[in-house]
Amino acid sequence: MLVTHSMGGTIGWRTPFYTDTVKAIVAFEPSGTPFVFPEGEVPTVRQAKFAPLTATAIEVPLADFEKLTKIPMVLIFGDYIAPEGSDLVGPDKWGTEFLMAKEFVVAVNRHGGQSELISLPELGIKGNSHFLMAERNNEQVAALVQEWLTKHGF
Helix, strand or coil, X not given: CEEEECCHHHHHHHHHHCCCCCCCEEEECCCCCCEEEECCCCCCXXXXXXXXXXXXXXXXXXXXXXXXXXXXXXXXXXXXXXXXXXXCHHHHHHHHHHHHHHHHHHHHHHCCCEEEEEEHHHHCXXXXXXXXXXXXXXXXXXXXXXXXXXXXXX
């Protein structure tokens, strides 16, 4: 299993392109864009108000992208994300990453993958900053990850 955080997300997506040893990916608030999509399938996402922080994506060969469909992946996001936009730079930037992550999950699953996006606030788990694995409720977050891993046979 490969666990990534933040800018490590983009490294995580590319790792299966070079090795078959990754059996699952758990990505905590992945960013460090670009997200990867098959050629011809790069989505557009809402621009951040501070444009350089807008999530991005790149095209990769379909054969590489399909390697991501062979392993289960979960992308986990905490609070302080504004998909609808915000005047606050952080939540606005993370809103674009969250929307791109949703598009990524849809693309992986459209090609036969097992990808999932979990929004902790939507599950009633609140109070998580960008370092959600280090918050006071980290045991609750860890239990959620363990449940996901068990569901996928790990």
